[in-house]
Amino acid sequence: MSEIILHHYAGSPFAEKARMMLGFKGLAWQSVDIPPIMPKPDLTALTGGYRKTPVMQVGADIYCDTATIARQLDRIQPLPSLYPEGREAVAASAAQFADQVMFQHGVALNFQPHAVAERFGKAPENVMKAFLADRKKLFEGGSASPLHPAQALSQWPTLLGRLEQQLEDSGTFLLGEEPCIVDFAYYHPLWFVRSNKAVSSMLDPYPQVQAWLDAVAACGHGEPTDLDSAQAIEIARKSTPESLPESGFRDHNGIEVGQTVSVSAVDYGVDPVTGTLVYQDAEEIVVRREDDRAGELHVHFPRYGFRLSPEKQ
Known part of the structure; x- marks a missing residue:
């Protein structure tokens, strides 16, 4: 698996949440400093339009929202778990x-x-x-x-x-x-x-x-090292998205894997990301998109708090 890259800026509260989770896991990660306000051209090359902070990158997989980041960190390193068993x-x-x-x-x-x-x-x-x-x-x-x-x-x-x-x-x-x-x-x-x-x-x-x-x-921030945003894009371009598991999940609105969809937050920062739905389950939505600079990417979102809509053909 590629190294963890966190796109963030120092004063962001949600970025601090992600940094603390990385520290809790005792993980090494690469730190890309992003602008606190728009435009964020290197970040949006990876996300396709999602503008909130932070975003986590692992190769050509892009994780939006700290809820998705948390669940991916538990997959990368199951113990100690962020979600206590039975609770x-x-x-x-x-x-x-x-x-x-x-x-x-x-x-x-x-x-x-x-x-x-x-x-x-x-x-x-x-x-x-x-x-x-x-x-x-x-x-x-x-x-x-x-x-x-x-x-x-x-x-x-x-x-x-x-x-x-x-x-x-x-x-x-x-x-x-x-x-x-x-x-x-x-x-x-x-x-x-x-x-x-x-x-x-x-x-x-x-x-x-x-x-x-x-x-x-006291959990700290783990072991960060600095990385330039252009280098992060090059890492994505040279990588292939991780294979996805089988899922028998059925969306109650009838949206199926293979459709062109848009995904957007519902509360604020509602800029949509458009791509092909390649995976969904009760917690996660993944779309595939192509970027001229970053290549083929899988962009991951939480299901809760996000709107999944079919794009008109």
């Missing part, structure tokens, strides 16, 4: 909640004017304006709307109070003595808050949460 549904559902609800709150706190000013520091004003304009466009056409900071401030004690109470009884981590997907899903939006001095005091009333954040952070 898979609870873990996946709690992680989904954190990735949506807790993430919205972490972002809303960081997008208060004083928090934006702190995060951008001495960066030129045009850089900050470009970032904010990009994030506004990110939400266009999706089902999710940015959470208003006043609502996030109102609900913050509820979310953090629940975490604080559970951590008093659950052990070091949220589902016991070992970290799992739930810890990493809750960790990244709170890391985003903790990393901004303008809002980090929002964690002060919660000592159990702070101790848990330190315990999760």
